[in-house]
Amino acid sequence: MSKVIHEFNDMIRKLRKELFGKGPERIHTVFVENMAVTTLYGNLTPTEIFISSTEEGRDMVHSARTKMIQDVYTVNPPDGMEKLVGAKLVHLFSDIKVEENIAISVFVFDKEIAGKFNVH
Template identity: 75%
Template sequence: MSKMVHEFNDMMRKLRKDLFGKGPERINTVFIENMAISTLYGNLTPTEKFIAGTLDGAEMVHTARTRMIQEVYSTNPPEGLEELVGAKLVHLFSDMKIEENIAISVFVFDKNIT
């Protein structure tokens, strides 16, 4: 299972690096039944940190990050993700705490992860 976690985390890191120019510094993922729950640390680029220095800027970064991730996964999950876990991705729930630079993603699959 730890090999699957490592490969899963690598897919997430690569996708976010490609999208935002920087991937998370650290990812912790656990598989529970039909879900993969990932906590991602150190996500923001220096530019995003600067923009997030104001209340409006923080909201803008939060909205852009969470919506973009949800849209990308809903239209085009990373190649090999579903094969890796042996199930089809049904939903992705994600949120981010800008002040602490922590994000969480809950991947829900159509059956328990093998």
């Protein structure tokens, strides 16, 4: 994994830990064109796991997690993220599969980032 992807993942982990009290257990990110596609595993806190034992609880955890992440990134991307990739964050698409404790975030930047960092 490149140093940039490692630093990118650390920023995401730190922000989510600050927001929810627990960061993801594992993160995998790939850069594709002007996007960073991030899969996050093991996101939920013990309280969220308990709440999500019912359908209503799952819906509540899903809604809260998804909206909170999108709102935070809209107002203020993590410190240093744009500088790290050399582009401005313009959109974040995020979703979580509560039952499987897997989340996906797609960070869309204003210009190509993949060619700078992907090593084949």
